[in-house]
Amino acid sequence: MKPDDPDILWVDEPKLGLAGKLYLPLIAQGLTTTTKHLFGKKVTVSYPDSEPEIANPLIYRGVHRLNRDEQGRVKCVACFLCATACPAHCIDIIGTESPWEDREKYPESFTIDELRCIYCGMCEEACPVDAIELTSLYNLTGRSREEMVFDKEKLLSVFDQTKDAEPMKSQTVANSLADTTPPKGGAS
Amino acid sequence: MAKVWINDQEIELGDDERLNGIQVARRAGVDVPHYCWHPGLSVVASCRMCLVETGSKNAETGEVSMMPKLVPACQTPAKDGTVFVTDSDKVKHARAFVEEALLIDHPIDCPICDKAGECYLQDYHFEHGQKERRADIKPFTSRRRPMGETVTLFVDRCVMCTRCVRFTREITGTNELMTVQRGAHEEIDVFPGFPLENKLSGNVVDLCPVGALGDQDFLYSQRVWFMKTHNSVCTGCSTGCSIRVDENQDEVYRVRPRENPHINKWWMCDDGRYGWRYIHDDARLIGPEIQNKQDANADSGANGDGPLPGPMEWSTVIAKADEDVRAAGRLAVVLSPYLTVEEAFLLCTYAREVDSQVLIALGPVPQLGEDETFPSGFTIHAEKAPNRRGVEEVAASFGKALSFEELLPKVAAKEVSAVWVTAGYPQANWIDESAASQLAKADVLVVQDIFDSPLWQAATHRLPSATFAEKEGSYVNFANRLQSVPWAIRPPAGARSEGGVLWRLLGRTGLYQAKQVLAEVTREIPYFRAAADGVSEFGIDLTIGMLAEA
Numbered sequence: 001m002k003p004d005d006p007d008i009l010w011v012d013e014p015k016l017g018l019a020g021k022l023y024l025p026l027i028a029q030g031l032t033t034t035t036k037h038l039f040g041k042k043v044t045v046s047y048p049d050s051e052p053e054i055a056n057p058l059i060y061r062g063v064h065r066l067n068r069d070e071q072g073r074v075k076c077v078a079c080f081l082c083a084t085a086c087p088a089h090c091i092d093i094i095g096t097e098s099p100w101e102d103r104e105k106y107p108e109s110f111t112i113d114e115l116r117c118i119y120c121g122m123c124e125e126a127c128p129v130d131a132i133e134l135t136s137l138y139n140l141t142g143r144s145r146e147e148m149v150f151d152k153e154k155l156l157s158v159f160d161q162t163k164d165a166e167p168m169k170s171q172t173v174a175n176s177l178a179d180t181t182p183p184k185g186g187a188s
Numbered sequence: 189m190a191k192v193w194i195n196d197q198e199i200e201l202g203d204d205e206r207l208n209g210i211q212v213a214r215r216a217g218v219d220v221p222h223y224c225w226h227p228g229l230s231v232v233a234s235c236r237m238c239l240v241e242t243g244s245k246n247a248e249t250g251e252v253s254m255m256p257k258l259v260p261a262c263q264t265p266a267k268d269g270t271v272f273v274t275d276s277d278k279v280k281h282a283r284a285f286v287e288e289a290l291l292i293d294h295p296i297d298c299p300i301c302d303k304a305g306e307c308y309l310q311d312y313h314f315e316h317g318q319k320e321r322r323a324d325i326k327p328f329t330s331r332r333r334p335m336g337e338t339v340t341l342f343v344d345r346c347v348m349c350t351r352c353v354r355f356t357r358e359i360t361g362t363n364e365l366m367t368v369q370r371g372a373h374e375e376i377d378v379f380p381g382f383p384l385e386n387k388l389s390g391n392v393v394d395l396c397p398v399g400a401l402g403d404q405d406f407l408y409s410q411r412v413w414f415m416k417t418h419n420s421v422c423t424g425c426s427t428g429c430s431i432r433v434d435e436n437q438d439e440v441y442r443v444r445p446r447e448n449p450h451i452n453k454w455w456m457c458d459d460g461r462y463g464w465r466y467i468h469d470d471a472r473l474i475g476p477e478i479q480n481k482q483d484a485n486a487d488s489g490a491n492g493d494g495p496l497p498g499p500m501e502w503s504t505v506i507a508k509a510d511e512d513v514r515a516a517g518r519l520a521v522v523l524s525p526y527l528t529v530e531e532a533f534l535l536c537t538y539a540r541e542v543d544s545q546v547l548i549a550l551g552p553v554p555q556l557g558e559d560e561t562f563p564s565g566f567t568i569h570a571e572k573a574p575n576r577r578g579v580e581e582v583a584a585s586f587g588k589a590l591s592f593e594e595l596l597p598k599v600a601a602k603e604v605s606a607v608w609v610t611a612g613y614p615q616a617n618w619i620d621e622s623a624a625s626q627l628a629k630a631d632v633l634v635v636q637d638i639f640d641s642p643l644w645q646a647a648t649h650r651l652p653s654a655t656f657a658e659k660e661g662s663y664v665n666f667a668n669r670l671q672s673v674p675w676a677i678r679p680p681a682g683a684r685s686e687g688g689v690l691w692r693l694l695g696r697t698g699l700y701q702a703k704q705v706l707a708e709v710t711r712e713i714p715y716f717r718a719a720a721d722g723v724s725e726f727g728i729d730l731t732i733g734m735l736a737e738a
Contacts, residue, residue, distance in 0.1 A: 001319070079299030080411045095408045104329065105300040105408050128299045 048139075057136035057166050061119045064112055064150070065158035067131050067168055073100065074156060075131035078107040082123035082132055090116035091123060110152040114140060130170035135162045190268035193245060194218050195275055201266060209261025209272050210238055218274055221283060221312045223397045224349035225262035228454045228564075229358060233260040235349050237312065239282045240264075241273040258282055280316065287317040290347050293372075294398075295327045301345065303399030305412040309347065335365070336384035338404050338458065339392060341376055346400035348374050352392035359455065361563035362386040376400070387560065387568060390461040391454070394444055403442070405462050410434075410441040418676035419446060419725060421663050423526060423574035423614075423656040424460035427567060428665030430726070431456060433464075433657050433676040440464060440657055440677060448726050450669060457568045464657065466614045467677075472638055473652035474682035476505040480648070502684060506692050509634050509649040513542055516606035516632045520547035520595060523583055525573035526612035527686060528661025529670070529716070530705035532575075532582040534690035535610065540586060541694075547604060548583045549595035550576075554615060569666060572615075574656070578664035585713040592623075600626040610686055611637035612653055619643045636686050654685035660702040661687060662723070664730065670719050671727035672706060 001008065019025050045052045054060050067075045078095030090113040098106035123132050135158060142148040150158075190201040194216035201207065208231070210220045223235035238261040243254030252271055258279065261272065273279065290309065298304045330344040353365045353376065364384040368377045378384055384392070393403040415434040422429040422443070430448035434441050443464050445456035466472075477500060513519060521539045523532050539546040554572040561567045583589035590598075599607055607630040611618065616639045627633060628646035635647035638655060658679040662672040679685060691700040710720035718733030 005319075077300050078408070080414070081299060084411070084413065097408060102329070104297070104332070 052138075054136045054138075058169060058172060060136040060138075061121045061134040063114065063135050063137040063140055063158055064117075064123070064155060065133055065135050065162060066110065066152065066155040067133060067159055068156065073103075074106060074110075074152065075129055076107050076110060076127075077103070077129055077131070078105050078110075079128060081126040081128060085122040085126035086117075087120060087122065088116050088118045090114075107152060110155065111149055112155065113149045114142075115145060115148045130168065133169055135166055137162065190266070192266045192268075193271040195273060207266050209240055209242065209264045209266060212266040212270075213240075213261065213272060213274055220261045220274055221308075221316060222262055223308060223347055224351060226351055226354075226395060226454075229351060229354045231263050232350060232354070233263040235347065236260065236286050237283065238262050239286070240279055241276055243271045243273075245269045245271050283312075283316040284318055287313055288322070291317070291321060292323045293325060293327060293344065294347070295330045295344050296321075297328055297330060297345075300408075301342075301399040302402055302407060302412070303345075303396070307399055308397035334383070334404075335376075335378055335392075335401070336389055338462070339384055339389055340402045340404055340407065342400050342402060343375055345398055346376055347398050348376075349397055350376075351395045351397070352376060352401060355388075355392055355395055356384070356386070359391070359562060359564040359566065360386045360388045364389075365392070387457045387459065388455055388562065388566065390458045391445065391456070394454075406442045410436060415441055418657075418674060420657060420673045420676055421574065421671050422456060422460040423663070424457070424463050424572065425569040426571040426573060426576060426666040427451065427569050428574055428663055428669070428671060429456040429460060430671065431460070435657075435677050438677040440467060446725075450726055450729070451665065451667075451671075452566065453564075455564075455566055457566075459568065463614070466639075467655040467657055469639075471616075471640065472680060472683065473640060473644070473650070474680055475499050476502055476652060476682075476684075477650040478505055478508055478648065479650065499682075502689075503692075505649065505651065506689060509632075509651070510693055512632045512649065513606045513608065513634065516630075517543070518545070518547075518604040519543040519606045519608065520549060520599060520604040520630075522549045522551050522592065522595065522607065522609040523579040523589075524551040524610040524612050525553050525576040525579055526551075526656075527575060527579055527610055528659065528663060528702065529575065529578040529582060529709060530661045530702045531610070531659075531686040531690060532579040533709045533712075534687060534694060534705060535608065536582060536586045538690055538693050539608065546586075547590060547595065547598065548586055549590040549592055550579060550583060551609075551611065552592045552618065554613065554618065571666065574665070575663040577666065577668060578662065578670070581664070581713065581715040582709070585715070596623055596626045600629050602629060604630060606630055606632035606634070608634045609636070609643065609647075610653070611635065611641070611643070612655070612686070613637075613639075614655075616641065636689065638683070651689055652683040653689075654679040654683055658683075659685035659687060660700075662702070662706055662719070665727075668730040668734075669727045670716070670723060670730050672702070672719075672723040 069075045078093055080093055083091040083093055092111045093107050094109040095105055096108040098104060121134055124134055192199045192201060192212050194213050197216045199212055199216050210222055210225060213220045220238045220240060222238040224232050225238060239258040240261045241254055242259050242264055243252055245252045247269055304310060327344060330342040332340060332342050334340050350367060353367060356362050356365045364378050364382055365376060368375050390403060393401045415436045418433045420431050420433045422431045429452035430446040432444045432446045443461055445452055445454060447454050519539055519542050521535055536548060553576050555570050556572050557570050559567055559570050598604060607627055619641050621642045624642035624646050627643060633647045634649040635644055636651045636653040637644055638653055644650060657676045660675045662670050664670045687702060688700040706719065710716045715730060715734065718730050719728050
């Protein structure tokens, strides 16, 4: 999309009035919020004594998984877009020609350094085939640094573990769209 | 002096310049998008991407009369008074239409296409195309078939610019590629049983403006945006093609030709394109060593005076080599044709400092087959070394140089007691046992090389050296054209470029500076004087300096 695209609406910051420039009303506003929370219901959890509740696993950013396609093969096509988008440089892929007829390229090796990762979710956003996803698994521990570098098999096994509880997001979104949008042309 | 107008800019052309609309526009800083036109090939004007408005300006009245229809800029010569309009709505609309038509059945597999990132179709789509694909067919995969050993065709990605077909007709004269069928079914193909196999075949991959032709050697090994590009010179033969080395984190992934009108035009041969893999060979020599002569002969590792325990520090080995060479007395040096001009000069300077009567010999120059010339004039030389001319001239300026064969008996007859050999040959068998045993008669034998050889085994001081991609310096090709290039990657840990070692030996401080040495060379040796004012990316013709001297 180009900067002069007619679909882009450019909005300017609103100008501050006298009250805004004085800051006093804003300070009062802020302190009111603080005081309200002092006496309100606690929102923090005493982890690990109690486990947090994840409201929406769809937008939670935990451990990665590599999705499988219908035939159980890794969905990834080794395009390196996640590795390109990754700000922490924690994804390492070796791509090669795929052994399958209907696929051109696949990852020979795919490793994510879970310790280096900052769980920003950029890899998930960059992926053109919805192969990499972040799950809602958050309590990630290991005994060595090497153990925390997840390879392709490990990432696929995360998918196998979580696929029932958390179906693939592309499917979930497609299903929810199909549920909510009425069929075009009116029901007959 | 012809005057041409590009949009509102006035461009002046020289009297003997024959340029088309694209070339003139480029001079005005205006980019006219194009697929099928290439400066090295004939004009077919088939892609219709370079359509522009054109007309002529009457010199007397200043009146501009435009042609009613759009014309391809690649096929429109620029004459005195020609006007090109490249940014009107009419032109923009035509480009968007061509772009859309090309993309109707182009697979959207950019994520796995090797060309993505340097693809003209991608670039032009962002610049001139429409936001969305209106066609309801959205193919995601491409059919694929091999064209030959090295080149593979992704059939559906092709935009039928026929650059590759014209290349095999006009440049190599081998005619392997052709177009088959017509209209929307048109495809590139080879005749059954006659695959694309000529020594320039790799160039069609560079020529392809989209990802249709893929290089088997490079396929899927790296995404192009991860690589850094460095200018370099091919050291495969004495042609000395200008090349680009694409590297990521000190690993070379591919080598491409760099445009140089004086040497290789836009091309390079497959020998050079695929012949660089030795620089990442596991057999590369690593870690300097000093071998005690007596112990090596006695072959008894049990006594206390055995070979000095490795691994050794470079500084120790260099200091020891310097000490031993100076203590030995008479010295001979062998200049490899793989050395850069600067390195050869430093070695001769050092040798002269140690022994004013030093014998300077030229290393063997590998010859393979005969010169191969293609119809376009592109020549692959039989002389498989990049810098014979350069080291010859350096050696000549230090007195009469011997040939390698002349040196061998002199060493065997103990006329000299120390020999410093530079090698760096990619061919592992560059020296045979008998030559090595003759050189081994010297008390001190310093060898700088990249692969193991009989000579390396006989050496007393072993200094692993660097390949062309790992060192900066200048090479002089067969036609006396000097090119200066930077290093592209660092040498493997434990290896050092010849220049770096000699720089230390001469007691210079800091890092090795090839530019500084070249300045010295141009001052000292008349042959190199033309390079005194700097060397452009196309190199410099040293014969100009020689003519001026005469």
